[in-house]
Amino acid sequence: MTHDDGDRPGAKDDGSLESLARRLQAAKTRRGGRRGGAAGSEGRSEAMGAGMRVAVELVAAVLVGTGIGIVLDKWLGTQPWLLILFFLIGCVAAFLNVYRLGQRLDREAKERRAAGQAKGK
Amino acid sequence: MAGPLEQFEIKPIIAIEIGALDLSFTNSAAFMVAAVGGSALFLGLCMSGRALVPTRWQSLAEMIYEVVANMIRDNVGSEGRAYFPFIFTLFVFVLFSNLIGMVPGSFTTTSHLIVTFALAAAIFVGVTLIGIFRHGLKFLSLFFPHGAPWWTAFILVPVELVSYLSRPVSLSVRLFANMTVGHVLLKVIAGFIALLGIFGALPFLFLIPLTALEIGIAVLQAYIFTILSCVYLHDALHLH
Numbered sequence: 001m002t003h004d005d006g007d008r009p010g011a012k013d014d015g016s017l018e019s020l021a022r023r024l025q026a027a028k029t030r031r032g033g034r035r036g037g038a039a040g041s042e043g044r045s046e047a048m049g050a051g052m053r054v055a056v057e058l059v060a061a062v063l064v065g066t067g068i069g070i071v072l073d074k075w076l077g078t079q080p081w082l083l084i085l086f087f088l089i090g091c092v093a094a095f096l097n098v099y100r101l102g103q104r105l106d107r108e109a110k111e112r113r114a115a116g117q118a119k120g121k
Numbered sequence: 122m123a124g125p126l127e128q129f130e131i132k133p134i135i136a137i138e139i140g141a142l143d144l145s146f147t148n149s150a151a152f153m154v155a156a157v158g159g160s161a162l163f164l165g166l167c168m169s170g171r172a173l174v175p176t177r178w179q180s181l182a183e184m185i186y187e188v189v190a191n192m193i194r195d196n197v198g199s200e201g202r203a204y205f206p207f208i209f210t211l212f213v214f215v216l217f218s219n220l221i222g223m224v225p226g227s228f229t230t231t232s233h234l235i236v237t238f239a240l241a242a243a244i245f246v247g248v249t250l251i252g253i254f255r256h257g258l259k260f261l262s263l264f265f266p267h268g269a270p271w272w273t274a275f276i277l278v279p280v281e282l283v284s285y286l287s288r289p290v291s292l293s294v295r296l297f298a299n300m301t302v303g304h305v306l307l308k309v310i311a312g313f314i315a316l317l318g319i320f321g322a323l324p325f326l327f328l329i330p331l332t333a334l335e336i337g338i339a340v341l342q343a344y345i346f347t348i349l350s351c352v353y354l355h356d357a358l359h360l361h
Contacts, residue, residue, distance in 0.1 A: 049341065053295065060291035065283045086283070092276075093284040097291075 050105055057097045065090015125308040129232055129301070149236065152228045156217040164213070185213065189347070196351035200358050207247075208354075212347040215240070219300060219339035223332075231342075232300040234293060241293035244350050252357030263360050292349055299342045303335045 069086030133145035167182035222229025314321035
């Protein structure tokens, strides 16, 4: 956190709106900086959440695919071919889901960064 | 001493059996009623003043309202406003279930997969029906990316179908896993306190921030559960 004297009341304070605007701006920059500093721990818990989401996503689609395969196999009596086929489809779907989640998280992070920069300026 | 998994046991309070069906009113059902009653009471009491300048309690209730309203605006768009009551109810119910579960000695309804899956399945079926009623057969274009060559449909359609069907599973497993893991962890660490005697102070100190983290997770998971429901609703309304 940097303190330049421009944002201290008293120092160079001529009471005009211009100096008020300058002090406000400096205060805003400082707050923005502080928020950026806090993003360290916040980012960690968010990253943990993202990891958990990826893990669940990866398992869920494989489970669903395998389940569909088992049910169809029982119904049509084609053990084990549809199970194998739908297991593979489930794997592909899982990676697709993870890819989409990654894109989504990426976009969100970019938007947050852009919003943070706009606030900081 | 109670084992770490005993807290998840379902015990019937009032046994009701109709034919072969076991419809007992269990502790799980009791805590679901508590979540509904508690949230109704909380919001009712908070908003009883209805002042223009809100009191602390009223601004708490208004904060929840605004969180959900922002969530719908950002993730669904203006068409999502019609579904606000449902999304709000969902968020408050999951939030209260999670938080009531943090009260020592209580039962966490959301730590049972069947409860979260029932919620997720209801959302999934509802959202799919909304999509079908809105777009008719065009809804099926959700399963085929726009602009792909037609012969890739043999691979893409099953993959997209499985991906779509995995949504309620991932939605419910995430909430269930987070709540169960958290409660087991708390119980195991708390068990160490009794076992270690005087050195139990160490796990006790560790337990305090862990409880705070667990409360944070309870709120965060309710938020994520609701936000993903919003995302699914968006897909059904806009078809990508």
